[in-house]
Amino acid sequence: MEDIKLKLRAFAQERDWLEYHTKENLAKSIVIEASELLLNYQWGSVEKDVLNVKEELADIMIYSIMLADKYGFDIKEMIEEKIEKNAIKYPAIKSK
Amino acid sequence: MEDIKLKLRAFAQERDWLEYHTKENLAKSIVIEASELLLNYQWGSVEKDVLNVKEELADIMIYSIMLADKYGFDIKEMIEEKIEKNAIKYPAIKSK
Amino acid sequence: MEDIKLKLRAFAQERDWLEYHTKENLAKSIVIEASELLLNYQWGSVEKDVLNVKEELADIMIYSIMLADKYGFDIKEMIEEKIEKNAIKYPAIKSK
Amino acid sequence: MEDIKLKLRAFAQERDWLEYHTKENLAKSIVIEASELLLNYQWGSVEKDVLNVKEELADIMIYSIMLADKYGFDIKEMIEEKIEKNAIKYPAIKSK
Numbered sequence: 095m096e097d098i099k100l101k102l103r104a105f106a107q108e109r110d111w112l113e114y115h116t117k118e119n120l121a122k123s124i125v126i127e128a129s130e131l132l133l134n135y136q137w138g139s140v141e142k143d144v145l146n147v148k149e150e151l152a153d154i155m156i157y158s159i160m161l162a163d164k165y166g167f168d169i170k171e172m173i174e175e176k177i178e179k180n181a182i183k184y185p186a187i188k189s190k
Numbered sequence: 191m192e193d194i195k196l197k198l199r200a201f202a203q204e205r206d207w208l209e210y211h212t213k214e215n216l217a218k219s220i221v222i223e224a225s226e227l228l229l230n231y232q233w234g235s236v237e238k239d240v241l242n243v244k245e246e247l248a249d250i251m252i253y254s255i256m257l258a259d260k261y262g263f264d265i266k267e268m269i270e271e272k273i274e275k276n277a278i279k280y281p282a283i284k285s286k
Numbered sequence: 287m288e289d290i291k292l293k294l295r296a297f298a299q300e301r302d303w304l305e306y307h308t309k310e311n312l313a314k315s316i317v318i319e320a321s322e323l324l325l326n327y328q329w330g331s332v333e334k335d336v337l338n339v340k341e342e343l344a345d346i347m348i349y350s351i352m353l354a355d356k357y358g359f360d361i362k363e364m365i366e367e368k369i370e371k372n373a374i375k376y377p378a379i380k381s382k
Numbered sequence: 383m384e385d386i387k388l389k390l391r392a393f394a395q396e397r398d399w400l401e402y403h404t405k406e407n408l409a410k411s412i413v414i415e416a417s418e419l420l421l422n423y424q425w426g427s428v429e430k431d432v433l434n435v436k437e438e439l440a441d442i443m444i445y446s447i448m449l450a451d452k453y454g455f456d457i458k459e460m461i462e463e464k465i466e467k468n469a470i471k472y473p474a475i476k477s478k
């Protein structure tokens with residue numbers, strides 16, 4: 095994950111894209127990619143194109159990693175904290 | 191990442207939620223969480239609540255990992271393939 | 287508006303699309319079109335293509351009218367009720 | 383529709399909200415409301431709360447009318463032009 099974060103930073107830097115990668119623009123980009131993923135299920139529950147699902151999912155994760163990086167969030171910690179919070183909010187016994 | 195994947199599987203299983211976690215429902219969930227992230231930038235470019243940004247980003251990544259898991263995608267490979275594809279689509283020299 | 291509602295019904299019927307136009311699928315479609323609209327502002331506040339903005343906005347309204355029609359909502363009444371509710375929630379004096 | 387447009391203009395003006403209602407912010411707002419609508423179908427095809435569906439649909443249309451107004455689009459014309467364009471793109475005979 096650390097390795098991917100560095101790759102993404104270099105990628106943007108080499109293209110002079112950093113000025114476009116504001117937090118707000120990255121947040122918009124995540125929604126846009128998430129909707130492109132949803133397009134695969136617009137008219138039914140079976141995706142039209144598995145390869146496209148994979149690419150849209152990758153785009154969502156790429157922009158999410160970039161946004162986490164802008165804030166200096168530790169991604170593994172961020173996810174584990176949220177899982178723990180959800181475990182308290184939805185106790186296994188009551189949530190069945 | 192492999193560890194998080196297993197935690198998320200156990201979390202859903204313990205709550206009998208697997209039947210709700212269809213690919214389509216997870217895709218909808220990613221869009222919904224992405225919009226909740228965007229809510230932080232609805233009226234301007236500065237977020238209202240950094241903690242909320244962190245939690246919404248975590249939710250987006252959690253649902254994305256769960257959906258990747260449903261398809262059996264290797265997440266690291268999936269992201270690296272997309273970065274490589276983008277590098278070909280947007281050559282550094284021409285994209286400045 | 288009544289006239290547009292009837293045109294949209296006929297349009298779907300003539301193409302045998304009614305079975306795809308479930309409430310859920312129309313709701314997904316509205317999000318998808320709204321994201322295509324947002325694409326015009328992904329990297330900045332000035333739209334790339336005014337004609338595209340117009341078409342995406344039309345698509346959002348078309349799916350919204352179709353979904354309102356599925357529920358039998360009166361569109362004019364629905365909007366006016368929401369404006370009144372907002373006026374109570376955000377009194378002019380306090381909301382400046 | 384013309385009447386609703388004027389009401390929405392006055393509503394924003396009375397609250398000094400016009401400076402927040404940029405085209406970009408309205409576009410974000412439409413996506414956000416569309417996702418709140420989708421929340422009703424997150425885990426299945428039957429909505430949780432019809433009244434909420436009605437209110438979210440109203441919000442989507444309110445922001446859409448406001449954005450159309452910013453661009454000076456005639457809403458009825460905008461929708462009818464798109465229906466005609468779709469009729470050419472998807473001829474009834476071939477689209478069954």
